[in-house]
Amino acid sequence: MKIQEYIIENVKAFEPKHIFECGQCFRWNKQEGGSYTGVIGNNVLNVAKQGNKVIFKGNCDGDIKDICKEYFDLDRDYEQIKQKLSVVDEFLKNSIDYGNGIRILNQNLWECIISFIISANNNIPRIKKIIERLSLEYGDKICFEGKEYYTFPTPEQLSKATVEDLRKLGLGFRDVRVYNTTKMILEKQVDLGRLTILNDSNEIREELLKLDGVGPKVADCIMLFSTLKRLDVFPIDVWVRRVMNELYIKAEDETKINKKEITKLAEDKYKDLAGIAQQYLFYWKREA
DNA sequence: ACCCAGGGTCGTC
DNA sequence: GACGACCCTGGG
Numbered sequence: 001m002k003i004q005e006y007i008i009e010n011v012k013a014f015e016p017k018h019i020f021e022c023g024q025c026f027r028w029n030k031q032e033g034g035s036y037t038g039v040i041g042n043n044v045l046n047v048a049k050q051g052n053k054v055i056f057k058g059n060c061d062g063d064i065k066d067i068c069k070e071y072f073d074l075d076r077d078y079e080q081i082k083q084k085l086s087v088v089d090e091f092l093k094n095s096i097d098y099g100n101g102i103r104i105l106n107q108n109l110w111e112c113i114i115s116f117i118i119s120a121n122n123n124i125p126r127i128k129k130i131i132e133r134l135s136l137e138y139g140d141k142i143c144f145e146g147k148e149y150y151t152f153p154t155p156e157q158l159s160k161a162t163v164e165d166l167r168k169l170g171l172g173f174r175d176v177r178v179y180n181t182t183k184m185i186l187e188k189q190v191d192l193g194r195l196t197i198l199n200d201s202n203e204i205r206e207e208l209l210k211l212d213g214v215g216p217k218v219a220d221c222i223m224l225f226s227t228l229k230r231l232d233v234f235p236i237d238v239w240v241r242r243v244m245n246e247l248y249i250k251a252e253d254e255t256k257i258n259k260k261e262i263t264k265l266a267e268d269k270y271k272d273l274a275g276i277a278q279q280y281l282f283y284w285k286r287e288a
Numbered sequence: 289a290c291c292c293a294g295g296g297t298c299g300t301c
Numbered sequence: 302g303a304c305g306a307c308c309c310t311g312g313g
Contacts, residue, residue, distance in 0.1 A: 023295060116295080123294040126310060172308025177297080215297045237295040282295080292313085301304085 001042075001142070004064035006056040013078035014054050015101020016047050022102050022283035024225045026115055026128045027135075027152070037144075039135070040071050041108060042151055044144040059144040073103050085277055088269050091247045092277060095284035102279055105225060109192050110185065111152045112226035117177050117213035119221070126170070133169045134158070155186045177213025184211055201230050216259075224275040234266040234274040243285040 008014070016036045020028040028038035035048035045058035045067075056068050069075060082100065086093040114134075119127050131152070138153035138161060159182050166175035184190050190210050198204050201223065208219040220235035222228065234240075236259055244262050245254040270277040 117297095119294095120296040121294065121307075122296085123310075126294080129310095167308085170309070172310095173297095173306090174308080213297065217296060221295070235295075238293090239295065286295095290313105292311105294310095296307105298307090299305095301302105 001059055001061050003144075004058060004060050006064045006068055008054045008056075008074075010052050011049075011054045013082065013101055014049070014072070014103060015099075016049055016054075018099045018101040018283065019072070019103050019105070021287070022099060022279050023124065023286070024221075024279065025105055025107060026124070026131050037149075039142070039149050039151060040067060042140070042142065043067055044142050044149045046145075059142055071106055073106055076103075078103060081273060081276055085270065085273055085280070088277075092270075092280065095280040098288060099280045099283040102276075102283060104229075104231065104276060104279060106227045106229060107225055108152070109196065109222070109226045109228060110155060112222050113181065113185070113208075113211065113214070114152075114158070114178060116218045116221045116225075117181060117211075118171060118174055120174060120177075120213065120215075120218065122174075130170050137161070137165075137169065155182055158182045159186055174213060180212035181214070196228065201233065204228060204230070220275075224278075231275045232272045234263060234270070234278050236262050237282075239282055239285050240278055243281045 020036050020038070025038070028036045031037055031046070033048070035046050037044065037046045042061040043058055045056055045060070045064075048055045056064055058064055060067060082096050086096055115127070115131055118130050135150035135152050138157045139150040142149045142151065161179070163175050163179045166178055171178060185192060190207055195204055195207055198207075204223060205219050208214050208222055209216070214222070217235050217237055220233045223230040223233045224235060241254050241257065241262065244265065245251055245257060248265060249257055249261065251257050266274045266277070
């Protein structure tokens, strides 16, 4: 572990606020001055934007440049993606202008699974608090700039928690789901190593759905926001349902819309970039 | 004090 | 396939 720095000059499509507050991740916190600090694997990082520079600073277990390239998806051309999506229609173009610095992160698969199981029928502030408590209780300590941070617990570490322990940490009815899923992954009833090798998205989804607490929405989030990197999947939650109804469907009661109708609409309009389009729409709808 | 909603899923009918 | 229940927290 050592303190390192990595700077990108003339950066395009990179805005910390857009990246960390578009709902894809839960472990980043805004600092005084507007930078964000968070934990990636065994590393603590601070991300600051100054003009058209991005400055990464961190206590890292490995090369900070490699860590950032992988996690922040730096080798992907988001300017090209935005151009492609902007011509779909005015609505999407407006939301892209609003969240122009969004990037889809490559988050650890295991952490992503547990995080989005916790997200079910929950709100973002509470999801973040629960994940912090899990890390504090079962993760490893890392120090950075005089403060203590904690890694997200490994399956082995989290398996030390009983259902009652999880309930005490505020998971509510999700306690059993996290407990069961941890066990299933540890015992390789669902093999995460094999998941990353699979090509077919439907095959991956099928495997994820075996896990307790993973339904269609959570499975889609995991596939989009983790290292599985399925940019074509379109997670449908209350917000996306809302925005798709307002823009295109215009039904009186959005809760009665068939999910398949939304999925088909997204596929037709956004094609293989539906997941990224979803993030622009989600961020715009929640913030603006 | 009371009600509602929140990045849904599960069990039951 | 539709429906209610589910723990907990914050806001009206």
